[in-house]
Amino acid sequence: MSTTKTFAFIGATGGCTNSCLAHLLLSDLGYKAIALARTPQKLIDSLLRQPGITESIIADKLTIIQGDATSVSDMKKILLIPRNGQGNTTAYGEKSPGAVVVDGIVSGVGAVPSFEKGKLLSVKFDNLKITEESSTTLITALREVYAERDQQQEGKKPILAVVSTTGITEKDEKGDVPCLFKPGYHYLLATPHKDKKKMEAIITSAENQALFKAVVITKPAFLTGDGNLSTAKGLAKIRIGTEEDPAVGYFIARADVGEFLWEEVCKKEEPRWFGKKVTLAN
Template sequence: MSDKSNSTIAIFGATGGCANSTLVRSLLAGYDVSALARTPAKLTSQLLAQGLPQETLDQHLTIVQGDATKVENVKRTLLLDGKLVSFIISGLGGKPVFQKSLRKPVSIDNPDICATATETILNALREICAENPSAAAMKPLLAYVSTTGISNGPEDVPFGFRFLYHVLLAVPHVDKRKMESIWTSHMAQPEASERLFRGVVGVRASLLTGGIDYKSGKGWKTLRVGVEEKPAVGYTIARADVGEWIFEQLIKKDGGEWVGKSVTLTS
């Protein structure tokens, strides 16, 4: 169980529905959060529109204006009041771009965003630890949002969605595979001192529905949850539910039983 008086959170991709839902739940529970946003006003208006009081934002939220591919911006996000955060949540992703290609009809505006931002987070944390050796002892827990359809284990996409996932969405999935492989390789280093995190959790969501509204899900307790070796196979999940599950199962429980796993989440 994480103690919120000592636990702080950095969130990347907070203007996307999944990470936004985690952010809202964390702020309402009184955690101090640092969020990177390319357009801070967009994030603030999303939060106010969901009914968060301005006072809660003033008290618990620090918005860092910047880009997740710039080490300096990421370092500022990871250091809340000069101290390394205890949790890092990433829901970063690109915007779909539809193209005139039968073989690759869907691409994304930045086809390397997840992999590049992953390297950037690692480099930022390395620099923080080199500049402040006491930070190296305070390893954060990291969770990233990924997708079903890229598993090395049993099929985690239902039959009716396999063409969509394995053919139409092949381009965006290349980036997700690269991101996952960077995290897996980093955490597989044999020397514990080389690993910058106390744990990493991959959250593979099925097809996302809904937008920016933390109340629009069915509730995290209704979700079906699996792991790579025994996935939960389903069609869709609300962004609000992905974010709530991350808050309830990872932030509140310090990763719990999910640390080191690739978790599949679906409704």
């Protein structure tokens, strides 16, 4: 059985997850990736804008499944890979006795904001329940995969890494947002933050956490940039905290969050952040 690892990516067209995927594709570790995308060409174009990514690299290391993150049948297609890591990639997710679950899942799904024309400080979002819905879909799809293949008896479960946000702490938890940002978070981002909070509740329930080897929730400060690797400041300039001692800051580049996901989660067998809510700020 091949030791090559395969990670599934959800919401990888842009931002933090795109950056993480780009690092994987550029690495020499032999990792493979499988991504779910409503518009595959959009994902390909976003990756080709990353420095160093070529069409041949994409063809060699990435399988793209066209589908929707709220469809259980589509989600199941990225959760299974051929046992030996080879074979017809278009058959991923099909009911083949040789397929096994992926080694990890990276999700950066979230509502996409846009400013309403002619309205000052008025922001609208494309889907205010997308994070909750995609998380529920992932849980349902993985349960079905286990049930169909008795996968859990083989002892292999994937790591799950998701991109959440600061600003959704409970009253009894330490704050992770600078005071100057609190009004803006409360006014402009309250609804999408509720969606992220529901996502966290879904994947951290005891019943659902048992589906994974480990869950890592990244909670970045206000995101900047488009995730292009050229905009990264580097891990050395990232401040990292946890629920107990959050890293409070104003901004962080999406490219830096992607690098953290790659270096500190995907590449590690037993990362120190397993089971943690990790705050990130520059």
